Amino acid sequence: MPAPLAGGPAGPAALRPLLDTVLTALEEGARTRRGPLPAGGPDTVAHRVRDALGDVLPDHGTGDHEALTTLVRTLAEGAADPAHPHCLAHLHCPPLAVATAADLAATALNPSLDSWDQAPAASEIETLVTRTLARAILRTPTADALVTTGGTEANQLALLLARERHTAPVQLVHGANAHHSLPRATWLLGMPRPHTLPTPRGTLDPHTLDRALTETPGPHLVAATAGTTDAGLIDPLDTIAAVCARHHAELHIDAAYGGLLALSPTHRHRLAGLEHATTLTLDLHKLGWQPVAAGLLAVPDPTLLTPLAYQADYLNADDDTEAGLPDLLGRSLRTTRRPDILKIAATLRALGRDGLTDLIDRTCATAHRLAALLEAHPRFELHAPPTISTVLFRPVGATDDDLAALRRNLLRHGRAVLGRATADGRLWLKATLLNPHTTEGDLDTLLKLLDPPEGSTQP
Secondary structure (H helix, E strand, O other), X not given: OOOOOOOOOOHHHHHHHHHHHHHHHHHHHHHHHOOOOOOXXXXXXXXXXXXXXXXXXXXOOOOHHHHHHHHHHHHHHXXXXXXXXXXXXXXXXXXXXXXXXXXXXXXHHXXXXXXXXXXXXXXXXXXXXXXXXXXXXXXXXXXXXXXXXOHHHHHHHHHHHHHHHOOOOOEEEEEOOOOXXXXXXXXXXXXXXXXXXXXXXXXXXHHHHHHHHHHOXXXXXXXXXXXXXXXXXXXXXXXXXXXXXXXXXXXXXXXXXXXXXXXXXXXHHHHOOHHHOOEEXXXXXXOOOOOOOOEEEEEOOHHHHHHHOOOOHHHHOHHHHHOOOOOOHHHOOOOOOXXXXXXXXXXXXXXXXXXXXXXXXXXXXXXXXXXHHHHHOOOEEEOOOOOOOEEEEEEOOOOHHHHHHHHHHHHHOOXXXXXXXXXXXXXXXXXXXXXXXXXXXXXXXXHHHHOOOOOOOOO
């Protein structure tokens, strides 16, 4: 009898006992790990994995339940768990249970969104959800969006579309605070070397941009950021948009981190000017609590996506398109792609605008609570109040080397996962809060880990 399949009428019955095995293994692995990541460092984790897996391709299989128990437990025991309140280093969110469950359904059914006959319902769900999100955030009635693997792919697509809109080479202009994927995309796409502007205060200065656009031949694509990776800062989008308009420059906004703030009445004002973007990067596996991957590239008018159109007879033959079968090939540069939109759709339906806004507001408020605790603590220095949910800080009197060693020590002991960022010429510890369940007690414990009592052997 061949191995059972996940789809078809018998699929749910085949999956149900395996899911119980997976969930048990997840629990066991997390209990063994105990903290936000495994203790011991890279060599220890590598040895544990090798010992657990043994022969990766045995002559005779061990069976579904044993394989899942061993691998899932090993993965969970050796994971950096973003749901742990002390896992704070990166823009790596703990996914919502409802989104994760929806992702299981997408995996079991395995649609591929490169032709309608592989994904009839999934393609329509994608159409409805991408348009709804794009219009809610850009506030433009004709807005649309493409699903991407994240901010990097969305930024690359934005530059590709800009390149194709012009006959002359497009000059990218961005701040030093921009995500690395933007200058990297110019190399990938054969575009001119980007003009990188200094950002000594962490954000792109409109006056500096004005001079650069005056002195640099166009056509220009200006990239602004709404939520920098290092500090979560937001460029002055409205003023930058006005500068772009004066110079007839196009504006791309990388809002992979901060874009979902647009849904919150409390925080929407921070993104004033977002509606002026020609292209907009969004990423719901950051401040949207989706399993990876969940990126979007939004545009105010779907005609901006026309350069992506392509025809392949086996996927979108002309006569099929004329007969009414939707053409999906121009919705991505990827051919085979999974229905990542399903988990987003389930989240939006389950939580609604108010539920998602509550998570956003809670998370931002938690970052402000951590900042207040640090500011009141005599042995810590706060860099600045958080703009979104990133907090930079350092122990008073510590050198940059001390700081780097402290971070690595916490990693090695599996106590906390903190990031690092350079600002004002110094190294800072970075806490990126993306867990809406984090409590003030969790924050107090974090500070105790970083400032142990005299004579303590705790890292």
